[in-house]
Amino acid sequence: MNLILLFPDDFTHGDTVCLRDRRRVEHILRIQKAQSGDRLRVGLVNGLMGEALVTETSADSIHLSVHLQYRPPPASPISMILALPRPPMLKRCLQTISALGIKELILLQSARVEKSYWQSPQLREEKIREELVLGLEQSCDTRLPNVRFAKRFRPFIEDELTEHVATRQALIAHPYASKPCPHGQTAPCVLAIGPEGGFLDQEIEAFSERGFTGVTLGERILRVETAVPYLLGRLSDLLPDC
Amino acid sequence: MNLILLFPDDFTHGDTVCLRDRRRVEHILRIQKAQSGDRLRVGLVNGLMGEALVTETSADSIHLSVHLQYRPPPASPISMILALPRPPMLKRCLQTISALGIKELILLQSARVEKSYWQSPQLREEKIREELVLGLEQSCDTRLPNVRFAKRFRPFIEDELTEHVATRQALIAHPYASKPCPHGQTAPCVLAIGPEGGFLDQEIEAFSERGFTGVTLGERILRVETAVPYLLGRLSDLLPDC
Numbered sequence: 001m002n003l004i005l006l007f008p009d010d011f012t013h014g015d016t017v018c019l020r021d022r023r024r025v026e027h028i029l030r031i032q033k034a035q036s037g038d039r040l041r042v043g044l045v046n047g048l049m050g051e052a053l054v055t056e057t058s059a060d061s062i063h064l065s066v067h068l069q070y071r072p073p074p075a076s077p078i079s080m081i082l083a084l085p086r087p088p089m090l091k092r093c094l095q096t097i098s099a100l101g102i103k104e105l106i107l108l109q110s111a112r113v114e115k116s117y118w119q120s121p122q123l124r125e126e127k128i129r130e131e132l133v134l135g136l137e138q139s140c141d142t143r144l145p146n147v148r149f150a151k152r153f154r155p156f157i158e159d160e161l162t163e164h165v166a167t168r169q170a171l172i173a174h175p176y177a178s179k180p181c182p183h184g185q186t187a188p189c190v191l192a193i194g195p196e197g198g199f200l201d202q203e204i205e206a207f208s209e210r211g212f213t214g215v216t217l218g219e220r221i222l223r224v225e226t227a228v229p230y231l232l233g234r235l236s237d238l239l240p241d242c
Numbered sequence: 243m244n245l246i247l248l249f250p251d252d253f254t255h256g257d258t259v260c261l262r263d264r265r266r267v268e269h270i271l272r273i274q275k276a277q278s279g280d281r282l283r284v285g286l287v288n289g290l291m292g293e294a295l296v297t298e299t300s301a302d303s304i305h306l307s308v309h310l311q312y313r314p315p316p317a318s319p320i321s322m323i324l325a326l327p328r329p330p331m332l333k334r335c336l337q338t339i340s341a342l343g344i345k346e347l348i349l350l351q352s353a354r355v356e357k358s359y360w361q362s363p364q365l366r367e368e369k370i371r372e373e374l375v376l377g378l379e380q381s382c383d384t385r386l387p388n389v390r391f392a393k394r395f396r397p398f399i400e401d402e403l404t405e406h407v408a409t410r411q412a413l414i415a416h417p418y419a420s421k422p423c424p425h426g427q428t429a430p431c432v433l434a435i436g437p438e439g440g441f442l443d444q445e446i447e448a449f450s451e452r453g454f455t456g457v458t459l460g461e462r463i464l465r466v467e468t469a470v471p472y473l474l475g476r477l478s479d480l481l482p483d484c
Contacts, residue, residue: 002463073461096468139462183425183476219315220381221244226338226471233475234425 001027003049003140004042005133006066017042017052017064025062028054034062043142044068045133072142077188078235079104079164081150083195084113085224087122091131092225098135098145100232108150110203112195118151157206164190165211172207173231174199175221177214184237191235193227243269245291245382246284247375248308259284259294259306270296270304285384286310287375314384319430320477321346321406323392325437326355327466329364333373334467340377340387342474350392352445354437360393399448406432407453414449415473416441417463419456426479433477435469 004024010017019025028034034054042064043049050068057063084107085093097105109118121127132144150156164170172192173181192199192207199207204214222230246266252259261267270276276296284306285291292310299305326349327335339347351360363369374386392398406412414434415423434441434449441449446456464472 099462099464099468100472101462138465141462220341220343220383222341223380226341229468229471230342230475233472234478236476 001031001137002041003137003142004028004040004052005137005142006042006044006052008045011066015066016055017066019062019064020060022060025060028062029057029059040064041140042066042068043072043136043140046143048072049140049142073101073140075103075143076101076232076236077185078102078232079106079168079188079190080228081106081108081164081190081192082224082228083108083110083193083199084117085195086114087117087120089223089225090117090120090122093228094128094131094147095135095138096225096229098132098141099139100135100229100236101139101141102232103143103145105145105147106150106156107147108156108192109153110195111153111200112197118149123149153203153206157210161207161210170207170210170212171215171235172199172204172212173217173227174204174214175216175219177216179213179215181215181217181231181234183234185235186237189235191231193224193231196224243273243379244283245379245384246270246282246294247379247384248284248286248294250287253308257308258297259308261304261306262302264302267302267304271299271301276304282306283382284308284310285314285378285382288385290314291382291384315343315382317345317385318343318474318478319427320344320474321348321410321430321432322470323348323350323406323432323434324466324470325350325352325435325441326359327437328356329359329362331465331467332359332362332364335470336370336373336389337377337380338467338471340374340383341381342377342471342478343381343383344474345385345387347387347389348392348398349389350398350434351395352437353395353442354439360391365391395445395448399452403449403452412449412452412454413457413477414441414446414454415459415469416446416456417458417461419458421455421457423457423459423473423476425476427477428479431477433473435466435473438466 012018036054038054040052042052048068049070049072052064052066055063055065080102128147168188168190170190254260278296280296282294284294290310291312291314294306294308297305297307322344410430410432412432
């Protein structure tokens with residue numbers, strides 16, 4: 001937790017904040033070992049970042065006086081369409097995606113995604129938000145990614161995909177594509193990543209017909225949680241992204 | 243496990259292999275659901291890759307007839323010097339590093355590495371090898387990375403670092419460096435990555451004095467397990483790497 005993320009409910013009045021949840025209180029007291037008079041790096045969810053003065057601590061609450069003054073880092077220009085990973089992998093992917101500044105994520109059904117994954121408690125709104133918050137707190141950002149579910153492949157592809165491609169470059173990571181994944185994209189871009197085992201050929205075709213270019217990372221088969229940061233490292237240009 | 247990695251001891255005679263360890267046997271029977279007559283993708287550790295015909299299975303053994311015929315994917319031209327991560331993070335980093343084709347890894351002590359990490363059972367030779375094997379089996383490669391420990395920072399820097407830089411570009415990832423991390427390195431390169439919290443300024447200086455260039459990934463603070471694939475994605479050129 002390199003930044004304490006604050007929510008509107010944390011504010012008692014004006015710039016005064018009282019934290020009472022165990023996660024943040026324990027982190028600040030036990031890991032950061034903060035005491036009255038110390039300053040912490042904070043950010044308001046979807047808002048500015050700044051500093052907080054610790055004014056009072058007890059075993060289960062911390063009072064802060066907050067001064068928010070600068071913008072969070074720029075968002076990544078990359079939107080991601082990700083075939084829904086296995087729940088434990090999803091957890092780590094959400095943290096990574098959030099930490100790397102992605103602000104638009106669509107979790108997609110595909111033939112090789114087990115339908116049962118959609119029933120996982122990991123997909124509850126509050127669980128997803130928890131992982132996204134961890135990513136923001138790690139990387140020092142405040143803007144929560146927008147996560148949507150596309151639980152049916154065909155309707156999503158047929159009814160919605162075109163709008164995602166309209167003004168952006170569209171790439172689909174595919175081991176058998178002949179074109180290597182490009183480096184350093186500065187323009188907005190949408191990137192689709194398949195499930196373990198990959199998209200089916202006809203799924204790849206459905207993307208291609210709507211303007212997606214297949215790009216490869218080479219012959220190595222990567223786990224989704226490795227492929228996501230690896231692809232984002234390749235695609236990202238430092239200036240707009242970080 | 244996209245490839246079954248074989249070891250010289252697995253061969254009973256000629257091209258005949260008998261697997262008896264639970265990990266591989268269970269994977270082949272339960273996950274791959276292989277039966278006599280099926281073909282599996284295999285590779286000999288540090289050797290060729292190819293196909294194996296399943297000739298006999300029982301609950302606790304599998305007999306294979308192996309035909310090794312093609313080379314593993316090219317190695318990454320990147321060598322890595324990594325400040326020793328926390329043991330659970332090390333586990334994942336080793337898998338990622340191995341999956342991404344890195345063949346030379348030095349785990350380094352640095353001021354912000356807790357000394358107790360060096361006592362972790364995770365650092366036993368067989369545990370490290372286990373994680374590296376998982377990475378190779380994931381990405382379909384056979385060549386085990388060479389992992390060395392540098393348990394004392396100064397002696398390593400003073401006595402050994404120069405030889406690592408002699409013929410290669412040398413980069414050190416550092417959040418406060420002004421130069422963005424380059425894209426698509428095709429030439430051999432050595433990359434140093436600090437611990438959580440970063441290298442100390444004087445440690446960065448020690449690297450710089452020996453020819454390392456500081457490169458930044460931007461203002462976001464990444465976990466080591468995210469930074470490793472992100473950096474490798476940026477640095478790797480697809481042709482020699484994958």
